[in-house]
Amino acid sequence: MNTYKTLKTxxxxxxxxxxxxxxxxxxxxxxxxxxxxxxxxxxGSLIAIKHxxxxxxxxxxxxxxxxxxxxxxxxxxETHNDQGFLRITNVGGIDIRHLYGQLVTVHxxxxxxxxxxxxxxxxxPPERKDKPFGWEDLCVDVGLPADEVEKLxxxxxxxxxxxxxxxxxxxxxxxxxxxxxxxxxxxTACLHYLQNRTHAWDVIVVATSQEETxxxxxxxxxxxxxxxxxxxxxxxxxKGPGTSxxxxxxxxxxxxxxxxPNVHPGMLKALQDTAKSLEMxxxxxxxxxxxxxxxxxxxxxxxxxxxxLIGIPLRxxxxxxxxxxxxxxxxxxxxxxxxxxxxxDKFLDKLAEGMMKxx
Amino acid sequence: xxxxxxKxxxxxxxxxxxxxxxxxIRPEIEPYVDEISVDAMGNLIxxxxxxxxxxxxxxxxxxxxxxxxxxxxxxxxxxxxxxxxxxxPHTLMxxxxxxxxxxxxxxxxxxxxxxxxxxxxxxxFIDVGATSREDCPVGVGDAAGFVRPFIAQGxxxxxxxxxxxxxxVVAIEAMKKLASTPHDVYCVFSVQEEVGTRGAMVxxxxxxxxxxxxxxxxxxxxxxxxRPMDVSLGKGAAIKxxxxxxxxxxxxxxxxxxxxxxxxxPYQLEVLEGGSTDARSxxxxxxxxxxxCISIPCRYVHSPSETVDARxxxxxxxxxxEILSKPIAL
Numbered sequence: 117m118n119t120y121k122t123l124k125t126x127x128x129x130x131x132x133x134x135x136x137x138x139x140x141x142x143x144x145x146x147x148x149x150x151x152x153x154x155x156x157x158x159x160g161s162l163i164a165i166k167h168x169x170x171x172x173x174x175x176x177x178x179x180x181x182x183x184x185x186x187x188x189x190x191x192x193x194e195t196h197n198d199q200g201f202l203r204i205t206n207v208g209g210i211d212i213r214h215l216y217g218q219l220v221t222v223h224x225x226x227x228x229x230x231x232x233x234x235x236x237x238x239x240x241p242p243e244r245k246d247k248p249f250g251w252e253d254l255c256v257d258v259g260l261p262a263d264e265v266e267k268l269x270x271x272x273x274x275x276x277x278x279x280x281x282x283x284x285x286x287x288x289x290x291x292x293x294x295x296x297x298x299x300x301x302x303x304t305a306c307l308h309y310l311q312n313r314t315h316a317w318d319v320i321v322v323a324t325s326q327e328e329t330x331x332x333x334x335x336x337x338x339x340x341x342x343x344x345x346x347x348x349x350x351x352x353x354x355k356g357p358g359t360s361x362x363x364x365x366x367x368x369x370x371x372x373x374x375x376x377p378n379v380h381p382g383m384l385k386a387l388q389d390t391a392k393s394l395e396m397x398x399x400x401x402x403x404x405x406x407x408x409x410x411x412x413x414x415x416x417x418x419x420x421x422x423x424x425l426i427g428i429p430l431r432x433x434x435x436x437x438x439x440x441x442x443x444x445x446x447x448x449x450x451x452x453x454x455x456x457x458x459x460x461d462k463f464l465d466k467l468a469e470g471m472m473k474x475x
Numbered sequence: 476x477x478x479x480x481x482k483x484x485x486x487x488x489x490x491x492x493x494x495x496x497x498x499x500i501r502p503e504i505e506p507y508v509d510e511i512s513v514d515a516m517g518n519l520i521x522x523x524x525x526x527x528x529x530x531x532x533x534x535x536x537x538x539x540x541x542x543x544x545x546x547x548x549x550x551x552x553x554x555x556x557x558x559x560x561x562x563x564p565h566t567l568m569x570x571x572x573x574x575x576x577x578x579x580x581x582x583x584x585x586x587x588x589x590x591x592x593x594x595x596x597x598x599x600f601i602d603v604g605a606t607s608r609e610d611c612p613v614g615v616g617d618a619a620g621f622v623r624p625f626i627a628q629g630x631x632x633x634x635x636x637x638x639x640x641x642x643x644v645v646a647i648e649a650m651k652k653l654a655s656t657p658h659d660v661y662c663v664f665s666v667q668e669e670v671g672t673r674g675a676m677v678x679x680x681x682x683x684x685x686x687x688x689x690x691x692x693x694x695x696x697x698x699x700x701x702r703p704m705d706v707s708l709g710k711g712a713a714i715k716x717x718x719x720x721x722x723x724x725x726x727x728x729x730x731x732x733x734x735x736x737x738x739x740x741p742y743q744l745e746v747l748e749g750g751s752t753d754a755r756s757x758x759x760x761x762x763x764x765x766x767x768c769i770s771i772p773c774r775y776v777h778s779p780s781e782t783v784d785a786r787x788x789x790x791x792x793x794x795x796x797e798i799l800s801k802p803i804a805l
Contacts, residue, residue, distance in 0.1 A: 134722030158685065158805070159724065159763035189717055191746045192696075192705045203703060205748055207722065252703065271705050271744035272716025272728070329722060330755075336763030 117308045119301060119442045122146070123281055123289060126297035130221060130276035132187030132207050133326045136160045139183050143300060143323050150307035151321065157340065160325035161333035166307070170316030175464060177456060178320040178343035178421075179306070180334050180410045181299035182327030182350065185292070186210055186434055188220065188232075188275035193265055194255065200265025202230075202256040204275060208328030214435045215254055219278040222258055224269040229278065230258035279436040287442045288367060294438040296327070298428045298445050299349040305449025306456070313457040317344075324410055334410035338417030344464055345383065345422045347455075348411035349448060352401055352427030354439070365399045365429040368441035371448040372427035376403035378411040382467040383424030390455040396447055401427055422467050426451070476788070477632070479503065480644050481625040484634035487573055489542025489559045489618040490670045493517055495575070496538040500643060500664050507650040508662065518678045519664040523650060529657030530803055533684035533764070534795075535675045535753035536642035537668030537691065540635070541777055542620040543572060543601070545613060552605030554580065555597070559618060560669030564596050566778040572619035578603050578612045579622060621779040630709065630785045637781035639668065641771050641788060642690035649795040656799045658686075668753055672720075675753035679760035686727060686765045686803055687757030690791070692781070693718075693745050693770035702748065706772050709784040711741025712791040715768035720751025721758050724765035726805035731767060734797040740790050745770050765805050769795055 125146075131139030140162045144154055147164050154164040162183065168174050186208035194201045202222065215232045222228040234253050237245065256275060258265065281291035303321055310319070320341050324333030327350075338346060352372050355364045365372050373387050391398045406412055411425040426448055431439045488496035497519050505511055508521040519538070541560035548554055567582045574580070580601035584594045601619070605611035613619075621635040634640075646662050653660075661682050666674035668691075679687060693713050696704030706713050714731045715723050735742040747770075758766035769791050774782040 134717070135725060137725075157763065158765055159758070161763075189746060191748075192703055205717075205746055207717070272746050326722065330720075330759065332759055332763065335759050336761070340762035 117305055119305070119445055120283065120289060122301045122304055123297065123442065126300055127281045127291045127293045130223070131183055131185050131293065132274045132276050133184040133329045134207065135223065135274045136184050136325045140323065143183060146304055147307060147321065150311065157337065159332060159336055161337045162323040163337060163341070164321040166310065166319045166321065168315045168317045168319065170461065174316065174318045175344040176318040176320055176341070177459060178322060178338060178341055178346040178414065179303055179452060180322045180324050180337070180346060180348045180414060181303045182296045182333065182410055183300055183323035184325055184328050185295070186328050187277070190222070190269060190271055190273045190275065192271065193269060195262040198262050200260055200262035202269060204254060204256055205251065207274065209434055211434050212251065213248055216249055218436060220256060220275050221278045222256060222269060223274045223276065226268065228258040228268060230256045233257045277436045284439065288439060289442055290437050290439040292436040292438065294430055294440050295351045295433055298351055298430065298440050302349055302428065302445045302448035302452070305446055306452040309450055309453030310456060313453065315456045315459060316461065317456065317459040319456055327410055331410055331413040334413035335417060338414045338421060342418050343421060346414040347383070347424040347426060347452065348409050348414055349426040350409040351430040351433065353433065354429040354431035356431050363401055365401070367429050367431065367439065368443050369399055369429065370397040371444060371451055372399040372401040372429060374401045374403060374407060374425035374427060376407060377405060378403060378407040378415050378423065379425050380422035380467065382470040383422050385470065387424050387426070387451065387455060390458060391451055394450065394454055396451060476644065476648060477627050479647065480632060480634065480641065483640035483643055484625050484636050487575060487620050488538055488540055489620045490539040490667045491559070492575060492618050493538045493666045497664065500538065503647050504650060504662065514678060514681065516674050516677050517666045518674045520678060521662040523653065523656065523660045523662065525656050525658040525660065529659070530685040531661065531682065532658045532686045532688065532799065533661045533663060533679060533682050533757055534646055535663045535665050535687065535689045535757060536646040537639045537665045537674065537753060538643060539666055539669055540620050540638070541669050542618050544618045545615050548608045548611050548614060550608055552607050552611045554601040554603065554613065556599070556601060558596055561777050562596070563777060564593050564599060567599055568593070570779055571622040572601060573622045574613045574617050574619045576612065580619060623779040631782055632785055633780050633782045635779040635781065637773055637783050638692045638776055641692060641783055645690045645771065645788060645791045645795060648792045649799070652792065652796045653799055657802055658799060660799055665753055672751065672753045672756040676756035676760065679757040679764065683761045684757065684764050687754055689752040689754035689757070689768040690795070691752040691768060691770060692773035692776055692783070693747050694750070694776060695772045695774055698774055706743050706745050708772050708774060709786055710743050712787060712794045713743045713745040713770035713772055715745045715747065715770050718747035718751045719749050720755035721766065723767040724805065727765045727767040730803055731794065731798060734801065735794050738793065738797045740794045740797065742790065742794065
């Protein structure tokens with residue numbers, strides 16, 4: 117598997133939360149050779165199942181990586197001198213500071229390329245200079261007269277960012293939607309790894325929908341699949357100028373294994389043991405309440421699911437220049453693959469025993 | 476229909492205290508459905524069976540309204556209170572509220588030193604005419620709703636609690652008009668929407684619908700200095716694409732638009748930046764439902780003078796009937 121190529125395909129495909137059909141189609145093509153069944157569910161999550169070799173009924177592990185990305189939506193169509201402009205709102209956690217000057221695709225009757233524009237600095241009144249933009253200061257311009265825009269664009273049309281994946285130096289890459297296509301790539305690497313390994317458990321691989329808005333796909337797919345254990349994989353904060361020392365991680369320093377209330381300590385221990393057996397360096401991250409990932413939702417589905425959480429360090433989160441080290445993607449894939457290969461019929465008992473043991 | 480709107484909007488029913496509303500709605504819907512039941516939280520669930528070829532569709536219109544709850548009675552007989560749902564202090568001053576036992580109270584606040592600035596809610600009080608704790612007809616934990624008569628002027632309809640009694644009216648009128656449907660339609664009159672869409676959450680978990688459609692009010696952008704929004708009074712039923720709590724199912728939005736266009740029902744597309752509806756809870760229930768919302772555009776939401784347009788109400792009823800009469804291809 118060529119990680120850069122995989123990431124390029126994944127990140128450059130649009131997949132706003134709630135509008136995931138294009139990215140789901142791309143991932144379906146990517147995963148089909150590795151799995152026994154694959155289908156999207158009612159709310160747009162992609163669910164693939166790879167059967168294990170153990171005797172039936174086999175325990176089941178669910179791997180969740182969200183495939184949706186933050187995006188924009190058309191709120192109003194506005195006319196100015198017969199030209200059409202789009203007023204916008206956010207889909208997911210948009211940092212308004214990066215919007216001015218972005219290239220976008222408006223998913224109207226057909227895809228239209230556009231830009232996010234505003235007044236240039238020299239035209240701003242003095243009291244507005246050097247101040248962050250508000251939503252009312254921004255508009256999307258697709259370069260068409262108002263009547264054409266009216267024909268092609270409706271209120272509620274999705275707008276995705278258009279940014280190619282680029283190589284930085286070494287194994288670093290930068291682009292949009294690495295949150296969380298980096299993890300989708302890692303899961304793909306895991307499936308690739310499992311081609312040459314047997315595993316006893318069934319593996320349910322889910323590319324979840326609408327994580328950025330409400331963890332929707334994690335809640336619903338975990339309910340529908342009722343797995344025995346689950347792992348969420350998502351990006352986490354990379355170190356850089358201005359970051360604090362706590363809970364930030366150097367790009368290229370390996371997967372981050374999270375400890376905290378959304379995680380079953382036994383799952384963390386098992387992931388750590390797997391890393392040790394691979395002689396892979398990992399980081400330990402912590403969350404105190406809400407991990408901000410699918411793990412939060414997976415954990416409370418049905419009667420409760422022992423859940424682990426893997427993070428890939430990423431800088432400039434929720435911008436079109438999200439940056440990661442591809443080595444972390446490859447390592448996370450290998451770690452999950454080896455973890456799955458080691459799952460046996462004692463695993464759940466060991467998890468339960470671990471919970472009861474007094475140190 | 477105005478008679479029904481008047482009856483439902485003027486009735487008492489803050490979140491958690493919907494019994495009276497349920498008793499009012501039950502006889503209105505019962506003749507038009509096959510089964511009717513009430514669950515443990517108090518949701519009224521009216522079921523109209525399909526011919527077996529369709530989906531399980533859940534409708535949700537909430538019976539509850541915002542209100543206030545007494546938190547303390549002073550020794551002089553004044554009531555301090557807290558909010559039930561999104562109650563804003565500036566909508567209360569000089570208004571009247573009514574308790575379950577019929578007691579009416581007038582609302583005022585501690586003296587304003589700066590009339591340009593209104594007090595927070597904890598400096599407001601209710602005067603029910605009592606002179607002491609002993610002769611006060613209501614006490615801590617009693618809930619009250621706004622009092623305000625329904626008025627119709629031209630096509631504009633104003634009342635307290637249009638949110639969401641108008642949604643209840645849409646549900647009732649649509650079930651009346653619905654001759655036959657391929658779908659099993661679960662028409663839920665939900666409780667506790669205003670405090671976190673809690674009634675719809677449990678009814679959706681019980682029903683496990685394929686499709687969930689909330690019937691609720693939405694904001695508008697057509698009043699002075701409004702937050703920019705492309706929904707206006709009188710321009711038709713609003714088909715929700717997104718609100719602050721969810722993104723509607725794109726396939727369901729498409730079906731709704733298609734039905735409206737085929738039947739020449741006026742509609743508008745809604746992107747609401749603040750607030751959400753029962754559809755949010757239905758969407759995330761169990762294994763997930765295709766969720767959407769037919770919204771009735773409404774001015775001055777969460778004030779005692781919520782205003783809608785009769786033509787939009789009509790369009791919403793007709794759109795719902797069209798959607799339920801035909802197969803839903805997601």
